[in-house]
Amino acid sequence: MTIDTSIVxxxxxxxxxxxxxxxxxxxxxxxxxxxxxxxxxxxxxSKAITGMAILGFFLLIAVIGPYIAxxxxxxxxxxxxxxxxxxxxxxxxxxGQDVFSQILVGTRGVIVVxxxxxxxxxxxxxxxxxxxxxxxxxxxxxxxxxxxxFLVIPQLPLIILIAGQLPTVGGVTVAxxxxxxxxxxxARVLRAQTLSLRRRDFVEAARANGxxxxxxxxxxxxxxxxxxxxxxxxxxxxxxxLSLITLSFIGIGITGEWNWGTVxxxxxxxxxxxxxxxxxxxxxxxxIALLGMSLTLIxxxxxxxxxxxxxxxxxxxxxxxxxxxxxxxxxxPVVYEAKEDRS
Amino acid sequence: xxxxxxxxxTQKLTSASDPVLEIKNLSVxxxxxxxxxxxxxxRQVSLTLGRxxxxxxxxxxxxxxxxLAYAATRLLPPPGLITGGEVxxxxxxxxxxxxxxxxxxxxxxxxxxxxxxxxxxxxxxLNPVFRIGRQIADGIxxxxxxxxxxxxxERSAELLELVGISPDRLRSYPHQLSGGMxxxxxxAMALALDPQVLIMDEPTTAxxxxxxxxxVEQIAELRERLGFSVIFITHDVSLLIEIADxxxxxxxxxxxxxxxxxxxxxxxxxxxxxxxxxxFPPLRGPRRExxxxxxxxxxxxxxxxxxxxxxxxxxxxxxxxxVNPELVFPNVPGDDPRRSxxxxxxxxxxxxxxxxxxxxxxxxxxxx
Numbered sequence: 001m002t003i004d005t006s007i008v009x010x011x012x013x014x015x016x017x018x019x020x021x022x023x024x025x026x027x028x029x030x031x032x033x034x035x036x037x038x039x040x041x042x043x044x045x046s047k048a049i050t051g052m053a054i055l056g057f058f059l060l061i062a063v064i065g066p067y068i069a070x071x072x073x074x075x076x077x078x079x080x081x082x083x084x085x086x087x088x089x090x091x092x093x094x095x096g097q098d099v100f101s102q103i104l105v106g107t108r109g110v111i112v113v114x115x116x117x118x119x120x121x122x123x124x125x126x127x128x129x130x131x132x133x134x135x136x137x138x139x140x141x142x143x144x145x146x147x148x149x150f151l152v153i154p155q156l157p158l159i160i161l162i163a164g165q166l167p168t169v170g171g172v173t174v175a176x177x178x179x180x181x182x183x184x185x186x187a188r189v190l191r192a193q194t195l196s197l198r199r200r201d202f203v204e205a206a207r208a209n210g211x212x213x214x215x216x217x218x219x220x221x222x223x224x225x226x227x228x229x230x231x232x233x234x235x236x237x238x239x240x241x242l243s244l245i246t247l248s249f250i251g252i253g254i255t256g257e258w259n260w261g262t263v264x265x266x267x268x269x270x271x272x273x274x275x276x277x278x279x280x281x282x283x284x285x286x287x288i289a290l291l292g293m294s295l296t297l298i299x300x301x302x303x304x305x306x307x308x309x310x311x312x313x314x315x316x317x318x319x320x321x322x323x324x325x326x327x328x329x330x331x332x333p334v335v336y337e338a339k340e341d342r343s
Numbered sequence: 344x345x346x347x348x349x350x351x352x353t354q355k356l357t358s359a360s361d362p363v364l365e366i367k368n369l370s371v372x373x374x375x376x377x378x379x380x381x382x383x384x385x386r387q388v389s390l391t392l393g394r395x396x397x398x399x400x401x402x403x404x405x406x407x408x409x410x411l412a413y414a415a416t417r418l419l420p421p422p423g424l425i426t427g428g429e430v431x432x433x434x435x436x437x438x439x440x441x442x443x444x445x446x447x448x449x450x451x452x453x454x455x456x457x458x459x460x461x462x463x464x465x466x467x468x469l470n471p472v473f474r475i476g477r478q479i480a481d482g483i484x485x486x487x488x489x490x491x492x493x494x495x496x497e498r499s500a501e502l503l504e505l506v507g508i509s510p511d512r513l514r515s516y517p518h519q520l521s522g523g524m525x526x527x528x529x530x531a532m533a534l535a536l537d538p539q540v541l542i543m544d545e546p547t548t549a550x551x552x553x554x555x556x557x558x559v560e561q562i563a564e565l566r567e568r569l570g571f572s573v574i575f576i577t578h579d580v581s582l583l584i585e586i587a588d589x590x591x592x593x594x595x596x597x598x599x600x601x602x603x604x605x606x607x608x609x610x611x612x613x614x615x616x617x618x619x620x621x622x623f624p625p626l627r628g629p630r631r632e633x634x635x636x637x638x639x640x641x642x643x644x645x646x647x648x649x650x651x652x653x654x655x656x657x658x659x660x661x662x663x664x665x666v667n668p669e670l671v672f673p674n675v676p677g678d679d680p681r682r683s684x685x686x687x688x689x690x691x692x693x694x695x696x697x698x699x700x701x702x703x704x705x706x707x708x709x710x711x
Contacts, residue, residue: 320375325375325424327375327421327422328421329420329421330417330418330420331417331447331450332413332414332417332418332419332420332423332424332425333424333425334417334425334443334444335424335425335426335427336426336427337426337427
C-alpha cells in the first residue's frame, strides 16, 4: 500500500544525518518526487478501500449469485433443518431448502432495490433541493411545501399500503415507492446548504462576472455539495435496503422472489430462534450488517476526500497517528522533527 | 501616518533579562508531508519579547508574521505543524512554561489569561446574537468560575470604559456598534483577564485612518497603564514605527532584522528593511525617491541555499547564493548592541567560511 512505503521513506529521511555544517550553510533540500500517480487518490483512503471491497463483493454476488448457487433456493429436500455442513454451507430450512443458495440468489434483489431507490431519490432530492435553494421566492416556497409534505408522510405504512394495492409487486416497484417517499429529507438539507452557499462571495463574484445560472449551479455550487449528496445517497441506499428487508420480513412485497428479508421472514415465522436454528437467520443478518457497514465506510471516505482541507489528513490518518499528529483547530500539533539547527 | 508622532512614547528597550515570551528556534511546516512536500514556512525563528514591550512584526504578505504569532500560541489551523523549537512563557512570579509542551487543559487555561489575542478582522469575532456584556462576562467566568455573573458584568463595564466605550453599551448587540467600537470591544475582551502578552494580528487593517489612530493610541495608553507586552503584526511599517518599541522585520519565514523602532527607521541595516522603508513617503525630512521592492517574495516550497532575498537585493554578491545569513550584530561601529541583522554584508566571517571575499557594508546600510 502506498501509505506504508511513504512511512519508510520518511523514516530514511529522518535517519539521514543533517548535512548542514555549523556555519549555517544549508544545502538545497532535494525535492522529493511526488509518489505515484495522482489519480485514484480516493482509493488510497483505507476506510474507502475497505468499504469498496465489501460493496464490490456484494455487487459481484448480485451479478453471479444465481449462477453459482449450488441448489435451487426454493427446492425442497429431505435434509430438514440441518446445521451447516459441507453439503449445505449455511444449513437448511424447515422445508430442506439450502440457506446458502437463498442468500446468494437473494443478494441481487437487495442490491438492485437499494441502488435504484438510492439513485432515484438522490436525483429528485438534488434537483428539488438545489433549485429551491438557488431560485428562492415562490419557487422555493412551493418546492419546500412539497418537500415538507413528503417529509411528514409516514414512509413504511405508505409503502405497505401501496405494495398491498398493486397486483404484482416487483423489486423495481418497491424501489420506486421507496424513492418517491424518501427524497424529501435530502432535498431539505441540500436546500439549506445551497441557501448558505448562494450568499458566499465566490458565488456572488461568479454572478457578477456574468456566469450563467446553469454554470453557477453546476460548477460553483454542486462541487461544494458533493459530500452532502454522497452522504445522502449512501443513506438512502441503506434506508432502501432496510425498507425492502422490513417489507419482506413482515411478509409484504415481492412474491416468489428471494432476498435476505424473505429468509429472515421465514426464519421468524418458523420459530428458528426457538428451535435453535441460528444458521437460518445469522447469515442474512450478517450480510445486512456488512452491507450497511460498507456503505458507511464509503461515506467516511467520501467525507474525508471531497474536502481539500481534510484530504491529506484523511489519506494519511494512519501515518499521522504514528507520528502523534492529531490535526485540530486551536491545538496545533508539535513534533520535534526539525532537521537543521541554528543555535 | 508617520513618525512625527505626538504620541510621545519613549524609545525604550527593555532589557533582555526580563523576557515574558521567548521563542527559540521555532520551525513550522504547512502540510504533513505525504502527498505534497511540506512547506517550511518558519525555519528556526528566535524572538524575545520583553516585559512591557511593544514588539512590531513587519514584512510583506506571506512572509510568516501571522504564522509566527499563531505557532507560538499553537493556534495554527491544520495543516499547520510545529516541527521544532520552544516557546517559553515567563509568569509574573518567574515561573517559566514551554507553551509547546502544555497539554490541552493547561493550554486552554493559559490562553486569554496569560496570552490574549486580537484577531485579524476581529470585529467579526463577536457573536451577533448575544449582548456584548454577556460575551465579555462569559470569557471572564470561563476562566474564573468563582466570579458571579454580576461581578463579571461589572468588570465588563470597567473594561469597556477602559477602551473608551460608555458602559451603558453593555446591553448592545454587536450590530449596534460601529466597526471601530467592535474592534475596541475585542481589545477590551482580550484585556479582561489582565494578560501579560497581547498579540494583535493586524487589528487596524480594516479600519479607516482616523479609527486606526484612535485604536493605536488606546493600545499605547493601556500598555502604559497596565504594563502588558504587545506583539503587533502589521504590514503598515509607518504605523509600527509609531507604536512599537522594537521591530522585527520578517522575510521568507525568517527574521532578517531585529532592532529598536527608531533604529529601524533611521538606521536600517538590512537591505530589505531599507527597501521596505523606501516604499512609503515620509512627511518630514528630505524628499527621497520611492523605490519599492522589485520582484516578489520567493516560493517558500522551493527555497534553495543562500539568502532568500538575494534576487531582489541591490547589494547581493557571490557569497549570497552560497550561505544563508544568520542574525549577527551589524558590522557598523557604534550601533546599539542589542540589535541584530541577517545579512552577509555584516557577516564577513560567514563569507570567508565559504571561501569568498567579504564586501564592505554599503553606505545605505551603515547610516548613522
